[in-house]
Amino acid sequence: MSFSANLGFLWADRPLPEAIRAAKAAGFDAVECHWPYDVPTEAVTAALQETGLRMLGLNTRRGDVAGGENGLSALPGREEDARAAIDEAIAYAVTINTPNIHVMAGFTEGRDAHETFVENLRYACEKAAPYGITILIEPLNRYDAPGYFLTTTDQALAVIADVGASNLKLMFDCYHVQLMEGDLTHRIEALLPSIGHIQFASVPDRGAPDHGEVNYTHIFSIIARLGYDAPLGAEYKPGGDTDATLSWMNDA
Incomplete structure (x- = not known):
């Protein structure tokens, strides 16, 4: 297995270039x-070149975070900001x-939100395609992000079908x-053709994957058996100290 460090959480106390070097x-x-x-691209590129690592993905901005926003692309009337x-x-x-770019949907609901999300994703996919960039959408659970538009994989598949873009x-x-759904083994097996990136954390505390209700030794073996060989995102x-939590990686 190969692994990607999500620097939104891991070494988050360090500037991004230093976090890349720590990873x-x-x-x-x-x-x-x-x-x-907020980090100049030159500093990030220098750290990536120095380490030989690739930055696999980033998110679109959330919008007015102080005002409670967590994404813009499913918000009717905010198309200009989303784009x-x-x-x-x-x-x-x-x-x-x-x-890869994760396009964040935001807090909203209803059919108008679905249609807004679809149209903004069509825009994103069209703009990203010439650069070979894949657009990602991610269901978020209702406990951490109550009111988020996208909450289940079935809903995500419906959005993907309506957008109709290969990227x-x-x-x-x-x-x-x-x-939100459980049944990880069967969900991964069924959804693999639609998956662009896989992330993981312990459940329910979102800590290191060495405890909790998910047996990641099993999950990682299933992913490997299915032939998925891209780095898995440790999010x-x-x-506390990130380096003190990494024994799971040696075990994997």
Whole structure:
């Protein structure tokens, strides 16, 4: 197995370039992040080139975080802001050679929200395609993100079908899917053709994957048996020093 360090949570107390270097020193095969936009692309590129790691993915901006926003692309009436965030993410991703962008839906509901999300995703996929970038959508659980538009893999598949773009895929976060749906083994097996990236964390505390209700030794073996060989994203909250939480990686 190969693993990607999600630097939104791991080494989050360090500047992004230093977190990239820490991930390399710890033995990760790649990195990913949440919102890198306040860090100059030159500094990120330098750290990636120095370490030989690739930044696998980043998110579109959430919007007015202080006002409670968590994504823009499913919000009716916010299309201009959503597409500006998409354009910004693509430009940043192209500069640092990142192949995946998670387009965040936001807090909303209803059919109008679905149609808005579909149209904004069509825009994102069309804009991203010339650069070989895959657009990802991720269901979030109702406990951590109550009111988020996208909550289940079935809903995500319906959105993907309506968009109809070959470069739109599912971000399968084992943590969120377990909390909302369970049955991870069968869900991974059934959804693999639609999956663009896999992430993981313990359930229910979102800590390192060495405890909790999910047996990740089993899950990792299933993923390997299915032939999925891209790095798996370690998106967990270390609750302290990240380096002290990495024994799971040696076991894996």
